[in-house]
Amino acid sequence: MADDLTVFEVFGRERKGEPHRHAGSLRAADAQMAVVLAQELFCRRKEYVQIWVVPRTAIHWAPDGDAPLGPEPQRVYRIGEGYRGTVEKWKRFGGDGDASRG
Amino acid sequence: MPLGDELSAEGRAALGEYLLLMADDELVIGHRDSEWCAFAPLIEEDVAFASIAQDEISHAALFYELIESMRGLGRDQLAFGRPASEMRNATLLERENGDWAFTIARHYLYDLADELRLEQLAKCHLPTLRAVAERIRREEHYHLEHGAMWLVRLSRGGSEARSRVQAALERVVRESRGLFQPMAWEQILVAEGVIAARPSHLYQEFRERAGTALATCGLRMPPDVPPGEHPRGRTGGHTPELRELLQTMGEVWRSDPTASW
Numbered sequence: 001m002a003d004d005l006t007v008f009e010v011f012g013r014e015r016k017g018e019p020h021r022h023a024g025s026l027r028a029a030d031a032q033m034a035v036v037l038a039q040e041l042f043c044r045r046k047e048y049v050q051i052w053v054v055p056r057t058a059i060h061w062a063p064d065g066d067a068p069l070g071p072e073p074q075r076v077y078r079i080g081e082g083y084r085g086t087v088e089k090w091k092r093f094g095g096d097g098d099a100s101r102g
Numbered sequence: 103m104p105l106g107d108e109l110s111a112e113g114r115a116a117l118g119e120y121l122l123l124m125a126d127d128e129l130v131i132g133h134r135d136s137e138w139c140a141f142a143p144l145i146e147e148d149v150a151f152a153s154i155a156q157d158e159i160s161h162a163a164l165f166y167e168l169i170e171s172m173r174g175l176g177r178d179q180l181a182f183g184r185p186a187s188e189m190r191n192a193t194l195l196e197r198e199n200g201d202w203a204f205t206i207a208r209h210y211l212y213d214l215a216d217e218l219r220l221e222q223l224a225k226c227h228l229p230t231l232r233a234v235a236e237r238i239r240r241e242e243h244y245h246l247e248h249g250a251m252w253l254v255r256l257s258r259g260g261s262e263a264r265s266r267v268q269a270a271l272e273r274v275v276r277e278s279r280g281l282f283q284p285m286a287w288e289q290i291l292v293a294e295g296v297i298a299a300r301p302s303h304l305y306q307e308f309r310e311r312a313g314t315a316l317a318t319c320g321l322r323m324p325p326d327v328p329p330g331e332h333p334r335g336r337t338g339g340h341t342p343e344l345r346e347l348l349q350t351m352g353e354v355w356r357s358d359p360t361a362s363w
Binding site: 007026027029032033036037039040041044101 | 144145146147149150153154193243247251255
């Protein structure tokens with residue numbers, strides 16, 4: 001039986017409006033079987049409002065190597081970490097520190 | 103208000119009987135399903151079927167708890183402390199697992215029968231019972247989907263799978279009549295408005311739904327068995343397979359019934 005099986009990657013959405021995140025993988029004969037099995041395999045200890053299954057062969061990836069992909073580390077304005085001090089600065093200039101109000 | 107307080111003494115006794123019957127069905131099939139763990143056709147199915155087994159046993163626990171609230175008998179005592187002659191489950195559910203085809207045929211057809219009585223209970227005028235039925239149905243919906251998925255695959259899985267599943271259906275359908283064994287107390291539950299019709303009268307509806315489901319897989323619905331040949335597990339007419347099951351299932355509990363696990 002194992003020879004006829006396809007590997008599926010399973011993605012689950014925990015709450016409405018949230019993105020699907022990778023939950024794991026499984027083998028099944030087809031997508032419908034993968035959906036049925038994924039519900040028991042991945043919804044046992046965690047609740048999802050929706051799950052997707054994707055055949056692993058449908059996934060393509062950028063070349064991986066030693067160097068990280070994406071922006072150079074010094075270009076901090078491109079990544080969230082670069083704004084860590086924003087709340088402090090906002091307070092110093094008289095705001096109430098609620099950075100979410102922009 | 104404790105369950106059944108609005109019923110007459112006779113009505114409460116009848117309700118206790120019905121709950122015990124459903125609890126025993128779920129416990130026994132749950133135990134059989136659990137025996138597949140590590141032997142299912144693929145490891146993913148090991149996890150899925152073990153999870154289904156846990157669901158069935160947890161449904162049994164819900165029913166035993168309701169009985170406990172009415173009669174004061176502990177649920178472990180109810181589940182593990184009774185001899186085969188006092189178990190109310192249908193004989194179909196106590197049968198040894200056999201092959202995967204028999205397991206799937208029984209799993210699917212039993213869940214169809216279970217769905218029929220839960221549909222009825224979900225309309226019950228006792229709020230506790232209605233809530234329990236609705237909760238169980240949410241999980242049983244998935245079990246049916248799982249059973250149908252396998253039934254379709256076995257029916258299309260080549261001649262060996264197909265002939266095995268058809269042979270399994272002959273056995274399962276013949277014995278499924280026992281799920282609808284008429285019980286004297288059914289009429290009391292109808293008279294007191296707990297359920298709209300006698301559970302044994304759901305048999306024709308069961309055969310229709312099963313026939314439709316099997317037809318979509320190109321499988322044949324086996325003929326009905328003549329009256330008089332119906333299994334009578336609900337009144338203690340069990341097979342030696344149940345005694346063996348109870349022996350295994352209750353082994354740890356019997357080693358010290360007062361232990362707290």
